Amino acid sequence: MDLEQKIRAFILDSFLFTDDQSALSSQDSLLEKGIIDSTGVLEVIAFLEQEFGVAVEDEEMIPENLDSVANLVAFIQRKRAAA
Numbered sequence: 001m002d003l004e005q006k007i008r009a010f011i012l013d014s015f016l017f018t019d020d021q022s023a024l025s026s027q028d029s030l031l032e033k034g035i036i037d038s039t040g041v042l043e044v045i046a047f048l049e050q051e052f053g054v055a056v057e058d059e060e061m062i063p064e065n066l067d068s069v070a071n072l073v074a075f076i077q078r079k080r081a082a083a
Contacts, residue, residue, distance in 0.1 A: 003052075003076060003077070004026065004070075006051065007073060008069050011024060011035065011036075011044070011069065012024055015030075015036055024069065025069075026069045027068055029067050031063065041061065041066060045066070048076065054080070
Protein backbone atom coordinates (compact mmCIF):
# COMPACT_ATOMS: atom_id res chain seq x y z
CA MET A 1 0.00 0.00 0.00
CA ASP A 2 1.51 3.35 -0.97
CA LEU A 3 1.63 6.57 1.03
CA GLU A 4 -1.56 8.09 -0.41
CA GLN A 5 -3.51 4.83 -0.01
CA LYS A 6 -2.49 4.52 3.66
CA ILE A 7 -3.47 8.11 4.45
CA ARG A 8 -6.76 7.86 2.54
CA ALA A 9 -7.62 4.54 4.22
CA PHE A 10 -6.94 6.04 7.67
CA ILE A 11 -9.16 9.07 7.02
CA LEU A 12 -11.96 7.01 5.47
CA ASP A 13 -11.90 4.50 8.31
CA SER A 14 -11.38 6.91 11.23
CA PHE A 15 -13.54 9.86 10.21
CA LEU A 16 -15.95 8.85 7.44
CA PHE A 17 -16.48 5.27 8.67
CA THR A 18 -16.42 3.80 5.18
CA ASP A 19 -14.04 2.04 2.83
CA ASP A 20 -15.64 3.70 -0.21
CA GLN A 21 -12.68 5.36 -1.95
CA SER A 22 -15.01 7.69 -3.89
CA ALA A 23 -16.13 9.33 -0.60
CA LEU A 24 -12.91 11.35 -0.49
CA SER A 25 -10.94 13.01 -3.27
CA SER A 26 -7.24 13.75 -2.83
CA GLN A 27 -7.95 17.48 -3.05
CA ASP A 28 -10.94 17.63 -0.65
CA SER A 29 -10.37 20.05 2.23
CA LEU A 30 -10.70 17.95 5.36
CA LEU A 31 -11.58 21.01 7.46
CA GLU A 32 -13.93 22.80 5.05
CA LYS A 33 -15.90 19.62 4.38
CA GLY A 34 -16.20 18.98 8.11
CA ILE A 35 -14.38 15.65 7.86
CA ILE A 36 -12.03 16.59 10.71
CA ASP A 37 -12.06 19.25 13.41
CA SER A 38 -9.25 20.44 15.68
CA THR A 39 -9.29 17.15 17.58
CA GLY A 40 -9.25 15.29 14.28
CA VAL A 41 -6.16 17.23 13.23
CA LEU A 42 -4.39 15.93 16.34
CA GLU A 43 -5.50 12.37 15.50
CA VAL A 44 -4.12 12.74 11.96
CA ILE A 45 -0.83 14.06 13.35
CA ALA A 46 -0.57 11.14 15.79
CA PHE A 47 -1.22 8.75 12.88
CA LEU A 48 1.48 10.40 10.73
CA GLU A 49 4.02 10.29 13.54
CA GLN A 50 3.30 6.65 14.38
CA GLU A 51 2.82 5.28 10.86
CA PHE A 52 5.54 7.19 9.04
CA GLY A 53 8.00 8.01 11.82
CA VAL A 54 7.97 11.76 11.27
CA ALA A 55 7.78 14.48 13.90
CA VAL A 56 5.22 17.21 13.19
CA GLU A 57 6.42 20.49 14.70
CA ASP A 58 3.97 23.10 16.01
CA GLU A 59 4.78 25.50 13.16
CA GLU A 60 4.01 22.73 10.64
CA MET A 61 0.42 22.33 11.87
CA ILE A 62 -1.04 24.42 9.07
CA PRO A 63 -3.66 23.67 6.38
CA GLU A 64 -1.01 23.73 3.65
CA ASN A 65 0.43 20.58 5.25
CA LEU A 66 -2.59 18.85 6.76
CA ASP A 67 -5.85 19.85 5.04
CA SER A 68 -6.16 17.23 2.27
CA VAL A 69 -4.87 13.82 1.34
CA ALA A 70 -2.69 15.44 -1.34
CA ASN A 71 -1.26 17.96 1.16
CA LEU A 72 -0.56 15.19 3.67
CA VAL A 73 1.26 13.09 1.04
CA ALA A 74 3.39 16.08 -0.04
CA PHE A 75 4.14 16.93 3.60
CA ILE A 76 5.32 13.40 4.42
CA GLN A 77 7.43 13.31 1.27
CA ARG A 78 9.10 16.62 2.23
CA LYS A 79 9.72 15.39 5.78
CA ARG A 80 11.26 12.15 4.52
CA ALA A 81 13.46 14.00 2.02
CA ALA A 82 14.73 16.33 4.76
CA ALA A 83 15.55 13.45 7.14
